[in-house]
Amino acid sequence: MRHTIEIKVRGYHLDAFSHVNNARYLEFLEKGRWAAFEKSVDLIKLGRDGYAFTIVNINISYRRAALLNEVLTIETEITQFGKRRAVIHQVIKLKGTATVVADADITFVMFDTRKQKTAILEGEILETLKIV
Numbered sequence: 001m002r003h004t005i006e007i008k009v010r011g012y013h014l015d016a017f018s019h020v021n022n023a024r025y026l027e028f029l030e031k032g033r034w035a036a037f038e039k040s041v042d043l044i045k046l047g048r049d050g051y052a053f054t055i056v057n058i059n060i061s062y063r064r065a066a067l068l069n070e071v072l073t074i075e076t077e078i079t080q081f082g083k084r085r086a087v088i089h090q091v092i093k094l095k096g097t098a099t100v101v102a103d104a105d106i107t108f109v110m111f112d113t114r115k116q117k118t119a120i121l122e123g124e125i126l127e128t129l130k131i132v
Contacts, residue, residue, distance in 0.1 A: 001132065002077040003036035006095060009070045019065035025102050026058070029090050032074035033106070040132045050114040051125065056085070060104035064094070071095040078132050084118045085109050086129060 007028055015021035020028075037043060037053070046052075066072055073093050080087035085107050092101040109118040110125055119125060 001040070002075055003032070003039060003132070004073050004075050005032055005035045007031065007072050007074065009066050009068055009072065011068060013066075014068060019067055022062060025060065025062065025066075025092065025104075028072065028074055028092060029060075029076075029102075029104055029106070032076040032090055033088060036076040036132055041128055046128070050112055051119060052111045052113055053108050054111040054118075055106055055108050057107040058104060059106075060102060062102050063100045064102075066092075066094075066101050072101060078129060079105075081121055081126065081129070084120055086121060 009020060013020050013024045071094075073095050075091045075093070077089055078086055079089040086109075088106045088108065089103070090106065091103045093099060094101060110121065110129075111117075112119040121129065
């Protein structure tokens with residue numbers, strides 16, 4: 001399921017070149033992921049059950065500079081499931097257009113904090129992730 005949020009570019013997002021700094025895009029993407037998971041997953045229960053989301057890889061492509069006062073949409077969707085890993089695809093667009101500002105594939109695992117190793121994505125964990 002695709003989840004979308006909006007972010008308005010503020011002055012503190014900008015760098016010396018008056019556009020959004022590359023590191024800020026990672027923050028925007030993180031806000032998008034948190035919003036998607038908060039909407040669909042009981043994060044408190046997941047933590048009590050001993051699981052934590054752990055990012056293992058981020059592949060991001062910057063397509064266009066984002067500027068002061070522009071409104072961006074961040075689309076978030078889990079697109080791939082493996083035995084122990086899943087991939088979230090995220091796209092940042094200029095609101096109201098098809099213009100892509102950045103897109104990223106984020107690979108994550110569910111870390112079993114009790115066993116101190118990655119969990120197999122099966123059963124309740126997999127079903128929980130599939131509704132995100």
